[in-house]
Amino acid sequence: MAEAFAWQDALWQQLAGRSQHAHAYLLHGPQGIGKRALAERLMARLLCQQPQGADACGQCKSCLLLGAGSHPDNYVLEPEDVDKPIKIDQVRDLVSFVVQTAQLGGRKVILIEPVEAMNINASNALLKSLEEPSGNTVLLLVSHQPSRLLPTIKSRCQQVVCPQPNLAQSQAWLANALPDSEPGEREELLTLAAGSPLMAAKLHAQGVLEQRAQVTEGVKKLLKQQQSPTQLAESWNSVPLLLLFDWFFEWSHLILRYQMTQDERGLGLADMRKVLQYLAQKSRQGKVLETQAWILEQRQKVLGKANLNRVLLLEALLAHWVQLPGSR
Structure with missing residues (x-):
């Protein structure tokens, strides 16, 4: 199950508590604040057959299939290689998935990250599915740079500004994620990551301090x-x-x-x-x-x-x- 972050609590209660969901959400904010985890948590909640409170149950057939990476009604679209664009052929495969009937009889849920990795042709290929997804389909679009998206993409989604952690929350999360690091090292990492704790942890794993x-x-x-x-x-x-x-x-x-x-x-x-x-x-x-x-x-x-x-x-x-x- 995706990690739940303290700074997302209010937004999560709002999203999970809805009786009806938009056909497309655009979750956006700086990189490294947990948008992907939020999208995956919402994806699990939307696909779950027996939700328990705000979260997915983790035990029904749908949750087990999702956990195994073999859910037939779940589709994740991302670049084939790191720092490469999402190609139009990938979007066409996604469009074919959208028009299919849900195999478990519930929702189909699609996650796209990062949306700005699509070029203009790929973005245009997605527009019709964004405007009129067939059946009970929800698209979760994750963007680190929404200014790079076509206006036609943004206008077809319900935009959700993802909250950023405050300094104390960032420091606490990073201290837990990097227990062997020194406070000064974590402070430098957070500065280089513009205050985003997940990005700070990623930069640490990449050896950014040595590179710097x-x-x-x-x-x-x-x-x-x-x-x-x-x-x-x-x-x-x-x-x-x-x-x-x-x-x-x-x-x-x-x-x-x-x-x-x-x-x-x-x-x-x-x-x-x-x-x-x-x-x-x-x-x-x-x-x-x-x-x-x-x-x-x-x-x-x-x-x-x-x-x-x-x-x-x-x-x-x-x-x-x-x-x-x-x-x-």
């Missing part, structure tokens, strides 16, 4: 002319491309903020404060803005799964960065 140390040390060597953009670009193969662009975009933002406020407390994590302060003092604001706009443009291409040459892209990123000081 490698990148920050590389940036310092770059600015001291101890390493070239090409050398660094080739050495960062293990660091996710989107993570790199997120960090550099945040750093450009912190530089601009310091240039306007001179507030050292707003320079982010300690590992880059001195570097960002130096760049803020040595760089022309217009140049920083140009670099930030370029980073954002390339980040959108990465999000859009564009076919990019990773090394050349990172070389260009670092070339922009190394040109900042002295641009006044």
